[in-house]
Each structure stands twice: as C-alpha cells, then as structure tokens.
Amino acid sequence: MRKIVIGSRRSNLALTQTEWVIEKLKGLNLPYTFEVKKIMTKGDKILDVTLSKVGGKGLFVKEIEQAMYDKEVDLAVHSMKDMPSEMPDGLVIASIPEREDHRDAFISKDSQTKLKDLPEGAIVGTSSLRRAAQVLVQRPDVKIKSIRGNIETRMRKLKEEDYDAIVLAAAGLKRMDWPESMVTEFLEPDVCVPAVGQGALAIECREEDTELRELLEKINDEYTARTVTAERTFLHLLEGGCQVPIAGYAYLDGEEIVLTALIAKSDGSTVLHEVVRGTDPVEVGKEAADRMFKKGGKEMIDEAKEELDQS
Numbered sequence: 001m002r003k004i005v006i007g008s009r010r011s012n013l014a015l016t017q018t019e020w021v022i023e024k025l026k027g028l029n030l031p032y033t034f035e036v037k038k039i040m041t042k043g044d045k046i047l048d049v050t051l052s053k054v055g056g057k058g059l060f061v062k063e064i065e066q067a068m069y070d071k072e073v074d075l076a077v078h079s080m081k082d083m084p085s086e087m088p089d090g091l092v093i094a095s096i097p098e099r100e101d102h103r104d105a106f107i108s109k110d111s112q113t114k115l116k117d118l119p120e121g122a123i124v125g126t127s128s129l130r131r132a133a134q135v136l137v138q139r140p141d142v143k144i145k146s147i148r149g150n151i152e153t154r155m156r157k158l159k160e161e162d163y164d165a166i167v168l169a170a171a172g173l174k175r176m177d178w179p180e181s182m183v184t185e186f187l188e189p190d191v192c193v194p195a196v197g198q199g200a201l202a203i204e205c206r207e208e209d210t211e212l213r214e215l216l217e218k219i220n221d222e223y224t225a226r227t228v229t230a231e232r233t234f235l236h237l238l239e240g241g242c243q244v245p246i247a248g249y250a251y252l253d254g255e256e257i258v259l260t261a262l263i264a265k266s267d268g269s270t271v272l273h274e275v276v277r278g279t280d281p282v283e284v285g286k287e288a289a290d291r292m293f294k295k296g297g298k299e300m301i302d303e304a305k306e307e308l309d310q311s
C-alpha cells in the first residue's frame with residue numbers, strides 16, 4: 001500500500017481542490033492512501049500588491065515544485081490558470097480532470113444590478129487585466145479598482161469598501177460551495193473570454209513516477225484535456241503570463257474544437273478576437289496564435305509587459 005503525499009497551498013480553495021482530487025482517486029478503490037502537506041508559496045505571501053506587478057509567472061507553484069524535486073511530496077493539484085505555459089524539467093501534468101464552470105462571475109453590491117445597468121462611473125473591483133479590459137469594452141465609463149485576497153476577503157471588501165461590483169472566477173465559488181444565488185450574472189465567453197485553463201485543474205508529478213502517472217491518468221478527462229491543450233498552446237506561443245490581458249476558451253462541437261482567443265489592451269481600447277475550429281488541439285492553438293501574430297498581437301503583449309515594468 002503506497003502512501004501518496006500531496007503538496008497543497010494553504011488557501012481554502014487549494015485545499016478544497018486537493019480534497020476533491022483525493023476523493024476522485026479514492027473512488028478508484030486502488031491500494032493507495034493519501035496525505036496532504038501544506039506549503040506556503042510566494043503568491044500566498046504577497047497579498048498587498050497586484051499580482052501583475054510581481055511578475056506572476058509560477059508564483060503559486062514554484063515552492064510546491066521544489067518539494068516535488070526533493071521528494072517531500074509526490075504530486076500537486078494546481079488551478080490550471082496558475083500554471084506557467086512551460087513545464088520545468090522532470091515534472092509533468094499527468095492528469096487534467098473534468099473542468100468546473102469556466103465563466104467569470106459578476107457580483108454587484110446590491111446583488112441585482114447587472115454590468116450593463118451599473119450607474120455611470122461605477123467602481124468594479126478586479127486585479128485581473130483580462131477582466132478589466134473586457135469589462136471596459138462593455139462599459140468604457142466604469143472605474144476599475146484593484147482587489148486582492150481570497151473569495152471571502154473579496155466578498156467582504158465588496159460589502160465594506162466603495163466597490164459597486166466585483167468579478168471573480170465562477171469555478172472558485174462553486175468549488176467552495178458558495179450558493180449560485182450570490183452571483184448577479186455569469187459572464188458568458190462572448191462577453192468575457194475566460195483565462196486560459198480557468199476552472200480546470202492540473203495534477204503535476206515527477207516525470208519518472210510511472211506508477212503514479214498511471215493512476216492519475218485514470219481521472220484525466222479527455223474533453224477538458226483537449227480543450228485546455230488548445231488554450232494553452234495559444235497562450236504559450238504568445239508568451240503570455242497572467243500579467244497581460246490575454247484570454248482563451250475552447251469547447252467541443254462534436255469532434256471539433258472551437259477556440260475563442262482574445263488579446264486586449266488593459267484599457268479595453270483595442271481587442272483582437274479570433275475563433276478557430278479544428279480537430280487537433282495543438283493545431284487549433286497554433287492557428288489562433290498565427291492569426292494574432294499577423295494582427296500585431298505580439299506587439300500588444302510586449303507593450304503591456306513594458307508598461308508593467310515601468311509601473
């Protein structure tokens with residue numbers, strides 16, 4: 001009976017996601033036991049600055065990956081969205097389980113007022129440049145104000161501070177069993193394209209651990225894996241991290257992958273939007289990236305990065 005040690009961030013969401021994976025693995029009724037080891041990451045320590053300014057890449061995963069190299073833990077469950085698009089040597093994403101809700105959730109202070117009905121100049125809380133840009137496309141008059149912290153903190157700030165509304169990932173709320181009724185409206189991808197991988201999990205382990213990889217393969221979800229692969233191929237080719245307003249969401253239409261990709265300026269003034277169809281996820285992701293390159297997408301991303309370096 002092998003004991004599998006799982007490294008997890010300390011946040012409630014991370015621990016809940018880890019437990020969800022453990023339950024799925026236990027459901028296979030195979031001779032394994034599981035232990036959770038909590039690990040503090042840089043992303044958890046820096047709560048007072050906007051993530052985009054500390055150069056977000058891998059902020060939530062590095063310490064956990066080190067623990068995997070050191071064999072203190074065997075695997076880790078991450079939000080796919082927080083995974084850098086390139087994997088470090090010797091580690092693999094061994095499994096991508098079924099995706100939770102991919103959408104962003106819009107929550108207004110009075111819980112009634114939708115984005116289109118906010119009063120002029122209303123304050124919308126988000127620290128995501130991607131969300132900010134797309135909110136501004138719908139409502140160029142609103143003010144975007146940074147908001148950080150876990151779901152509980154952000155909900156408290158919505159109540160107590162001068163925000164009229166906030167936007168956060170529906171997946172986080174649902175995984176934490178918050179009632180759906182707290183959401184004023186779910187923003188569909190035609191209004192707000194989600195972050196690449198939003199709502200999906202990445203289970204990471206050592207490349208050489210074939211026994212564990214075989215086990216994890218059993219909870220891999222083909223639908224999610226194919227669509228997320230298309231999204232991440234696009235993100236990787238554009239060299240975007242979470243610090244630039246870049247978005248991608250794919251679903252399956254029969255055998256066909258339909259990828260919506262977006263690059264925006266943070267003020268919402270310029271938006272590149274492409275929809276690509278195809279059967280091979282990598283080809284679909286490449287095609288989306290190619291089209292963006294032709295339209296000057298790379299320059300937009302480089303500019304966004306320069307602005308961040310200067311701020």
Ligand SMILES: NCc1[nH]cc(CCC(=O)O)c1CC(=O)O
Nearest residue numbers: 079081168169171172198199200
């Ligand atoms: N940015 C941090 C983060 N990473 C994963 C989630 C939620 C779960 C998910 O998107 O899969 C969140 C919170 C949020 O974006 O509101």
